[in-house]
Amino acid sequence: MTESAVHPALWPAPHATGAVDATVTVPGSKSVTNRALVLAALAAEPGWLRRPLRSRDTLLMAQALRAMGVGIEETVSSSSAGGPDGSGEAWRIIPSGLHGPATVDVGNAGTVMRFLPPVAALADGPIRFDGDPRSYERPLGAVITALRALGARIDDDNRGALPLTVFGGGALDGGRVEIDASSSSQFVSALLLSAPRFNQGVEVRHTGPTLPSLPHIRMTVDMLRTIGAQVDTPESGGEANVWRVTPGALLGRDLTVEPDLSNAQPFLAAALITGGRVTVPDWPEHTTQPGDALREIFTAMGGACELTERGLTFTGTGTIHGIDWDLSEVGELTPGIAAVAALADSPSTLRGVAHLRLHETDRLAALTKEINELGGDVTETADGLHIRPRPLHGGVFHTYDDHRMATAGSIIGLAVPGVQIENVGTTAKTLPDFPQMWADMLAGDPRAAEAPGTGI
Known part of the structure; x- marks a missing residue:
């Protein structure tokens, strides 16, 4: 219904x-649930996500990852009946070889439209992204430009927005990249989340005049570190507006949202x-x-x-x-x-x-x-x-x-x-x-x- x-x-x-x-x-938190899904999909071993939010945005994220080959099994805790919001549930995420062809519906979810193109660049085959009419108007050009600078091949008909296709080559070089994230901190988080899987990791340098929603970037960094990633940040003694992620395997974790x-x-x-x-x-x-x-x-x-x-x-x-x-x-x-x-x-x-x-x-x-x-x-x-x-x-x-x-x-x-x-x-x-x-x-x-x- x-x-x-x-x-x-x-x-x-x-x-x-x-x-x-x-x-x-x-x-549960949408921001935590969708970041956890991405990180678990990129891990070297299976992981658990407990009390995930079950909402349109998180189900779109799960559906997109499944389309790219990730296994997501939903179970209900014996101590709780579980419900439409995800409480009482546990999702087991089983990483596998990311692959296309696949089509991703982002709806109007900023986390899906921005976090998943870097994941798609690691897939083997084309991944098409589309969504609600409003999603075409939301800024995405900075992520597209940054991914191209890091070695990705993307066809967006020069719109700098959805719809678009990422032609994954199974890997991405990574390296240094500049990005203006003044319109959304998700631009930075999008690159950091997938960076441990890039051949050279990533160095993201924000060049814009402002950077909104810094707590969301801190959330991304904390969650990366929880599953074994090495991240250098301005808060940990690094340069202002620069984040560095070292390449390496990510661990499967048991996370409660x-x-x-x-x-x-x-x-x-x-x-x-x-x-x-x-x-x-x-x-x-x-x-x-x-x-x-x-x-x-x-x-x-x-x-x-x-x-x-x-x-x-x-x-x-x-x-x-x-x-x-x-x-x-x-x-x-x-x-x-x-x-x-x-x-x-x-x-x-x-x-x-x-x-x-x-x-x-x-x-x-x-x-x-x-x-x-x-x-x-x-x-x-x-x-x-x-x-x-x-x-x-x-x-x-x-x-x-x-x-x-x-x-x-x-x-x-x-x-x-x-x-x-x-x-x-x-x-x-x-x-x-x-x-x-x-x-x-x-x-x-x-x-x-x-x-x-x-x-x-």
Whole structure:
């Protein structure tokens, strides 16, 4: 059954009538799941991935790797029933000789369209990449140019974008390459993930004026090191904006995926807005996920948090303060923060996120239009948004097939009656069954707000 069949075209966003009090078990991290799948596919021996996220983006990644010859076996833990979000599941990844011909559907997943062309260059045979119409508009030229400089043969009809074909030769020389990753840190991660399999490894030198989402590059580096790769970084004493990966075999590992902290954002926002309390189990004490910044950001906006062995408990007061914040390293949090800021008691300025114009949609333009059409006062700046809170009213909140727009509209709907979310089903990109989780959180049943099938 399709998402459009499950959810109506216009979904009435639930309005909170009191303070929320719930425990919400958030499914696994998309960023970790898709990086782990790529690294396991390139390893010298089989590995396990436990509690992977099962969403559109991760299933597209798994399907693409299978098309290139990688074995991925899905099992369900005897201690858990397992569910559509992947909780209770374990995937066994069995590397094999990568080969074509094959066709990869990237959907609109940045990780799939950027992480897999370097993998395809290591395959034996042609690999064609195609996807949703929006994927044709998303920047990919820097990865294509870099791969060609490293020895890959790619036919993109000189578009610098999808669709394209990588003619894999079974190996790639690698070496030094310059890349402007100002529009996406995924350009750097894409080259680093496959680099241990390049004959000379890789030296990636970022040449652009800015580099967004650095935590995601740190995540890539940490995961590479976990499976035996040698990586030199600016943080480890290397040159600024230069990453070096030494060629070598990657080990098969048994990895458990952390909860997706960015997907915890709307639930924490619910506590902040309603003056309630939400606990997210298994919140890691140390992590490279950008979503961990929510603890600091939402505290500055008027809440309080406590991290214990059980997880993170966030409590709101019902009062929301405006902020002036550089979100360059955590840009994916911008839609949810903008939604909360529209309900604050003072203006907010969100900076450092010009690259969001190139995400699933132009998020800065979309947030400005949709919040303003509900009565808000949002202005785009060169690199972000300026938000002046105004009394809001109901109306249709369009999502532009962007999962974070859908959750942003849902956040506003908590405080504003009559908000209708167009295509809430797009949340399935990274957060399966969001509407039911949202409704159960508001119903106040701690167990009901768990992701489906977790059995926790």
